[in-house]
Every structure is written in C-alpha cells, then in structure tokens.
Amino acid sequence: MRKALQDKLRWLDPFTYVDEFVMPHVNPSGDKAIETIVYLFFAFLFAYVLYNFVLAFLLGSPTPLVIVYSGSMEPVLYRGDVVILTKASGLDVDEVQVDFAVGGRNLFEFADISYERTPSGSLLAKTLKIQGAQYPFDKSGPIVVYYSSLRRQDIIHRAVLKLKATDGDYLVTFGDNNPTIDQDCRPNTQCVNLHAVPAGSLKGKYLFHLPLIGYIKLLIFDDLPRLLFG
16 A cells, blocks of 8 residues: 555656656667756756746746845845745735826935934935825835846835825835835935836735845855956
C-alpha cells in the first residue's frame, strides 16, 4: 500500500513527466550532457509557469514577488527582502474627497506639504493641505507596489492618503524611512514619482516578506556591475 501511494505521489513532481515522456524521445541513449540541458530547460520553464501563472492566479497579482532595492522602507523592509504581493483591493487608508481631476497633475498644482523638524534637525513631511484643509499622512496605511515611470522601476512604499477625485482614486505614497512623500518634486528633493498613483495601476499590496533572500541577486546584478563599471 505504501509503495502504491509513493507511485501516485511521484506524479506530483513535474520532472516525473520529463523522465517518462520527454527523455525517451530527446535522449534515448542516456547522454548525461543532454540530460542536464533538458533538466535545466524544464527547470526554467516550470519556474516561469509557477511565477507568471500559478502564483499570479493564486495571489491575484500580476507581479506576485518583488525584491526590495533600497532602504526606504526600513525598519519594516530591508534591501534584499522578497515581498509577496496580493491583489491591491480594499485598501484601508485615509481618504480625501476632492471636486477636481487629479490624473497627470503635479501635486503642487492643488496641494501643499507641511513639515515638522525632527530632533536631529531634518524636515519630515506630516500633512497635505488641500483647499485650506490639512490632512495628516496615514503612516499605518497599506504597503503597495507601483511602477514609477520617472525611476523606471517598481516602488514598494506605503499608501498614506487616498484622493477620491472626479477622474478616479489616486494614492499619495511615502517610504517609511524617507523624509517626504514620493510626489514631493520640488527642487533639491529626491522625487520618486511625478504624480499621485492611480489606484487601478497598482501591481499589488504587501502580504508578507521573506527576509534578505533576494540579496544575492542584488549583489550580482546591481552592486557588482556598479562597482565594476561605475
């Protein structure tokens, strides 16, 4: 009975199908080099399918896994952490109703940022002033991922305010370890994104993370080339 169960369970291993149905046709002589090439090919194929179809379907996100590239979300997330995402729906964040369109507009066309000085002497953004009213940033809002066309990369930051505008919902985002919001694009600031982020364009929201397991990839493909080529 145990043997019969083991025989059935082996079909859960995708490489069983490679051994049974692929190898007899492409490698009938049992050549070790060909065997290695075939296994490597199917390993990449299975990983691609798992990431782009299985995980994307189960988690409801087109980008189910992302690597943290900077320290802007410390101490919650560190560089090299791998974040698992789920569908970016039902975001629990403070909302502001505005009676105008927001899409494609610079934040400073309709809002002002208020700052306070920290004990170290630096400035920290605290509220957004819109039409005379002050709205504090919700630093307990959900962590979301969006693509910044300015930085040309995915950004993993916290949604701190939702703007419910006449043309849809938009998010103001903020890195926990940054001094100001992503949309602060004044001179001499590290502008992350020119405009508030359309809620419908989010790639996902934080579900959980795996500490530092993506750090090797950053060392090989990010840090090493920078050291070698500047």
